[in-house]
Amino acid sequence: MEKKIMIKVDNVSMRFNLSSEKFDSFKEYVIKTLKKQVSVEEFWALQDVSFELREGEALGLIGLNGSGKSTMLKTIAGVLKPTKGSVSVNGSVAPLIELGAGFDMDLTAAENVYLNGALLGYPRKEMEKHYNDIVEFSELHDFMNVPVKNFSSGMVSRLAFAISTIGTPDILIVDEVLSVGDFRFQEKCEQRIQAMIDKGTTILFVSHSIQQVRRICNKIVWLDHGHMKRWGDADEICDEYERS
Numbered sequence: 001m002e003k004k005i006m007i008k009v010d011n012v013s014m015r016f017n018l019s020s021e022k023f024d025s026f027k028e029y030v031i032k033t034l035k036k037q038v039s040v041e042e043f044w045a046l047q048d049v050s051f052e053l054r055e056g057e058a059l060g061l062i063g064l065n066g067s068g069k070s071t072m073l074k075t076i077a078g079v080l081k082p083t084k085g086s087v088s089v090n091g092s093v094a095p096l097i098e099l100g101a102g103f104d105m106d107l108t109a110a111e112n113v114y115l116n117g118a119l120l121g122y123p124r125k126e127m128e129k130h131y132n133d134i135v136e137f138s139e140l141h142d143f144m145n146v147p148v149k150n151f152s153s154g155m156v157s158r159l160a161f162a163i164s165t166i167g168t169p170d171i172l173i174v175d176e177v178l179s180v181g182d183f184r185f186q187e188k189c190e191q192r193i194q195a196m197i198d199k200g201t202t203i204l205f206v207s208h209s210i211q212q213v214r215r216i217c218n219k220i221v222w223l224d225h226g227h228m229k230r231w232g233d234a235d236e237i238c239d240e241y242e243r244s
């Protein structure tokens, strides 16, 4: 029996308007905009991209800088609305997109656990159950009462990763976050992602490390200047990508 479709991306195009003009004041900007004197260039970051992802699959998005990977993830996570086409998502999503973006830097790590949990939709009682696991995984035992503004970027990422991966979401979206933290912590994160795959979580993954993509993903979408160049099995497409 075919597995259920978790994500369906249907002819998605995404246009950004780029203005190269500089304005000396907001007033000048408003006047020129009203007089239609602002020249805006259209830029299509994605064009007619279609693919689907079934339950339990792990899909890697690959492509050179600026090919549209993050834009694609953001449209799937619901951060951006596509200019054309549609995205449908079937289940709960845990987006690991900008780790630590939801933190209040003046609050301690412990306070941020509850704040971030609330942003992810977990009530305080639920976060209390996961608290020890978060401290353990992030290895921040001695720092939980320290304001996060005093953390290194690696420590922020460790805490954010540990919070975002509690529970078993239906879909986990990972954007380049494994490149932060040291090598040993990256391995731990990969193991946690692997454990989530084993429990049935569907993964959407972006990394510039093609080795990491090969280890985690079984399907690939290869983006090239916003177009889908290839979609299919990971090994074959990774080989082709590395030869290109």
Ligand SMILES: Nc1ncnc2c1ncn2[C@@H]1O[C@H](COP(=O)(O)OP(=O)(O)OP(=O)(O)O)[C@@H](O)[C@H]1O
Residues within 6 Å of the ligand: 016, 017, 018, 043, 045, 063, 064, 065, 066, 067, 068, 069, 070, 071, 072
């Ligand atoms: N908000 C925006 N406004 C204007 N242009 C944007 C915006 N966001 C992205 N772009 C442009 O869209 C293109 C695709 O960007 P995107 O971040 O999706 O690429 P990427 O494949 O993730 O790149 P990288 O590998 O460098 O992270 C780039 O040319 C980028 O400049």
